[in-house]
Amino acid sequence: MIVERLAAIRQEIRLAAEAAGRDPSGVRLLAVSKTVDADAVRAAYDAGQRDFAENRVPELADKAEALPPECVWHLIGHLQRNKARSALAHAAWVHSVDSAALIERLEAIAAEDGRLPTILLQVNLSGEATKSGVGAAAAPALLRAALACPHLRCRGLMTMAPYAAPEETLRAVFGGLRRLRDRLQDDTGAALPELSMGMSGDFRIAIAEGATVVRIGTAVFGPRA
Numbered sequence: 410m411i412v413e414r415l416a417a418i419r420q421e422i423r424l425a426a427e428a429a430g431r432d433p434s435g436v437r438l439l440a441v442s443k444t445v446d447a448d449a450v451r452a453a454y455d456a457g458q459r460d461f462a463e464n465r466v467p468e469l470a471d472k473a474e475a476l477p478p479e480c481v482w483h484l485i486g487h488l489q490r491n492k493a494r495s496a497l498a499h500a501a502w503v504h505s506v507d508s509a510a511l512i513e514r515l516e517a518i519a520a521e522d523g524r525l526p527t528i529l530l531q532v533n534l535s536g537e538a539t540k541s542g543v544g545a546a547a548a549p550a551l552l553r554a555a556l557a558c559p560h561l562r563c564r565g566l567m568t569m570a571p572y573a574a575p576e577e578t579l580r581a582v583f584g585g586l587r588r589l590r591d592r593l594q595d596d597t598g599a600a601l602p603e604l605s606m607g608m609s610g611d612f613r614i615a616i617a618e619g620a621t622v623v624r625i626g627t628a629v630f631g632p633r634a
């Protein structure tokens with residue numbers, strides 16, 4: 410099942426990229442394995458999947474230790490500062506960076522432990538109070554804080570769209586993240602190539618709006634228990 414679902418999603422990613430006039434190799438598929446057992450993750454690994462994402466640090470640590478070291482792990486959930494060291498021990502990417510205090514902590518740990526994690530700044534463009542991330546107005550200061558850190562590779566932005574929203578809302582959120590990224594690049598001269606946006610229900614629209622990373626759980630592993 411997982412093998413077939415992965416193949417179908419890769420095909421859909423390819424079609425969505427081509428429809429947008431984009432090179433499909435510019436869209437990275439993250440298999441979101443939160444709540445999924447290690448055997449299912451292994452099945453995805455055996456089908457060639459290498460990028461996996463978790464939203465909680467203890468579960469990330471358990472699965473990263475159970476799976477082969479070729480896997481690339483991504484943390485996509487809110488990160489508390491006291492879990493930052495364990496997060497960086499396992500995740501090559503942190504998508505959910507949303508405060509200057511967290512940036513400071515990640516930089517200190519990365520320097521101590523000799524790591525160069527990739528980080529993305531999480532932005533909340535939907536205004537939903539339930540979603541974490543900074544508002545667009547706070548993004549420039551957060552970016553400047555990240556760019557000042559020699560051990561953090563700040564490579565772009567991440568967002569979550571409202572669940573099951575109409576297409577025009579999704580386009581506004583995803584297009585808004587892309588335009589914010591463009592402005593931040595112009596203002597700072599930094600390279601911010603990555604846009605982590607799009608989940609099982611909305612990744613086609615996210616790709617049309619420029620997503621370079623799509624985070625897909627349910628459509629790969631089936632509904633979560």
Ligand SMILES: *Cc1c(COP(=O)(O)O)cnc(C)c1O
Nearest residue numbers: 441464485608609624625626627
């Ligand atoms: C769970 C989760 C996803 C994947 O959601 P699906 O709808 O199962 O594809 C993507 N991003 C984040 C931040 C998540 O927490």
